[in-house]
Amino acid sequence: MEQLKEVQEELAEKKSVYDYDKICDFFEAYEETKRAGEKGSPYIDTDSKYVIRYSFSSKDFIQFILKEELPERIEGKNEEIDIFNIHELKLHICLPEEDPKIYRQGWQIVVDILTLYDAANFKFIKRGKLMSSKQGQEGKDITVYVDADNRNVEDVEDKRGWKFIISEINKALILANIPPGKRPPYTEEKQEKYITNCEYISYRYEKGIPPRDPLASIALKSKEEIMWEHNVVNLQTIDNNVNDRQNVSKCCCK
Numbered sequence: 001m002e003q004l005k006e007v008q009e010e011l012a013e014k015k016s017v018y019d020y021d022k023i024c025d026f027f028e029a030y031e032e033t034k035r036a037g038e039k040g041s042p043y044i045d046t047d048s049k050y051v052i053r054y055s056f057s058s059k060d061f062i063q064f065i066l067k068e069e070l071p072e073r074i075e076g077k078n079e080e081i082d083i084f085n086i087h088e089l090k091l092h093i094c095l096p097e098e099d100p101k102i103y104r105q106g107w108q109i110v111v112d113i114l115t116l117y118d119a120a121n122f123k124f125i126k127r128g129k130l131m132s133s134k135q136g137q138e139g140k141d142i143t144v145y146v147d148a149d150n151r152n153v154e155d156v157e158d159k160r161g162w163k164f165i166i167s168e169i170n171k172a173l174i175l176a177n178i179p180p181g182k183r184p185p186y187t188e189e190k191q192e193k194y195i196t197n198c199e200y201i202s203y204r205y206e207k208g209i210p211p212r213d214p215l216a217s218i219a220l221k222s223k224e225e226i227m228w229e230h231n232v233v234n235l236q237t238i239d240n241n242v243n244d245r246q247n248v249s250k251c252c253c254k
Helices: 002-011 020-035 079-087 100-116 162-175 223-253
Strands: 050-054 061-066 089-093 121-125 142-145 201-205
Touching: 020 061, 020 100, 061 100, 089 162, 100 121, 100 142, 100 162, 162 201, 162 223
Parallel strands: none
Antiparallel strands: 050 061, 061 121, 089 142, 089 201, 121 142
16 A cells, blocks of 8 residues: 555656656556555546546556546537547557567657647556557557547648647657557458558547548658758757857957
């Protein structure tokens, strides 16, 4: 019980709320508490905007659920939202499970972006479990339930939309040099779809691909384009810093 309490107190600090190891520590401590016949809270409810708990479907997964009441699903008013609700769209994000350190770095990048943009509902495989050990489940290290959010997908300029969020995750993982994990397989039963120029994220409509797929038109920048743009920005920053130092030097020499 003391161990569970200590982990809960650490998680209460804002800076630690979304730390992979501390979250996993909490649920492992909870299991120890349960085995000892003691009572403990099976979910994290700190001053953060999320409740973090076991997944509804399996204790192999830990789920983030936004505390705010989810937007009401709109029937017949927004074709895009109807598609998500009727066909149950989810994203799958694959991370390199063979290297725990790099896996944690990738996990942190993804979760930081999802929580920054208030993704309403997503889950991840808990520490010590591998998606590759479950045939047909490879590459589904993080699952994001898109139909829990009534937000735009196709407009890349919409910084609250899914295309922008997907693009940000892809870019951040590339720039951090995180290798992709195993790709989720495509089967007739589970028709996984892949995004152009994205090795990390795929998606699936749980109830079949709709006649109009809003995600089909998404084509992200290639790895080469992302790296080139990043290097250009870095060079511009260096030039600006050099110019600033030169201007300061001139002022001091007058």
